[in-house]
Amino acid sequence: MVSLITYHSFLAYALIAVIVLNYVAASGSDYNKVVKRTRIGFFSFWGVWSMVLFAGLVVFVFMKQPLTLSVIVMIAASIALPFIDGYRAINLGKIWRSGEIGSSFSKKMLLIELAVMVATVALALAL
Numbered sequence: 001m002v003s004l005i006t007y008h009s010f011l012a013y014a015l016i017a018v019i020v021l022n023y024v025a026a027s028g029s030d031y032n033k034v035v036k037r038t039r040i041g042f043f044s045f046w047g048v049w050s051m052v053l054f055a056g057l058v059v060f061v062f063m064k065q066p067l068t069l070s071v072i073v074m075i076a077a078s079i080a081l082p083f084i085d086g087y088r089a090i091n092l093g094k095i096w097r098s099g100e101i102g103s104s105f106s107k108k109m110l111l112i113e114l115a116v117m118v119a120t121v122a123l124a125l126a127l
Contacts, residue, residue, distance in 0.1 A: 001063050008055040012121055015048045019114045026106040034101050038092065045085055053078050070127040077120040084113050 022045060025037035056074060065071060088109035095102035 004055070004059045004062065008052065008059050009121075009124075011048065011052040011055050012117070012124075015045075015052050016114065016117050016121070018044045018048050019110055019117060023107060023110045023114070026103050026110065028101070028103070031099075031101055034103065035096060038106065042085070042089055046082075049078075049081060049085075068127065070124045073120055073123050077116050080116055081113060084109055084116070 018041070022038070022041035025041050026034060028034040028037070056078070059065065060071065088106060092102050092106060095105060
């Protein structure tokens with residue numbers, strides 16, 4: 001059962017890496033490259049996020065974990081992250097239709113996502 005927790009934590013670190021790579025992808029000046037990389041980043045985020053969520057659910061159910069503060073924070077983060085990323089996607093679509101890159105907005109939203117993930121991982125390790 002320890003391997004389940006290890007797998008879940010590895011995926012959480014992978015999600016942090018995907019958010020950092022999305023931040024790097026938003027740091028371009030060529031419009032077409034930034035749009036293409038950002039779209040790939042959206043799919044990467046959602047793919048890894050769903051793996052983290054499913055692995056966490058498996059750990060919670062099979063190990064019969066109690067509903068502790070760290071589990072509640074993880075659930076809150078798993079609900080907040082899609083809203084933040086969805087907000088970023090909707091507004092980037094509007095920005096792209098106006099012909100701008102929107103790097104500063106994207107970077108701000110990605111920093112918020114990164115802060116949520118780092119705080120969640122830090123809290124889970126502390127408790």
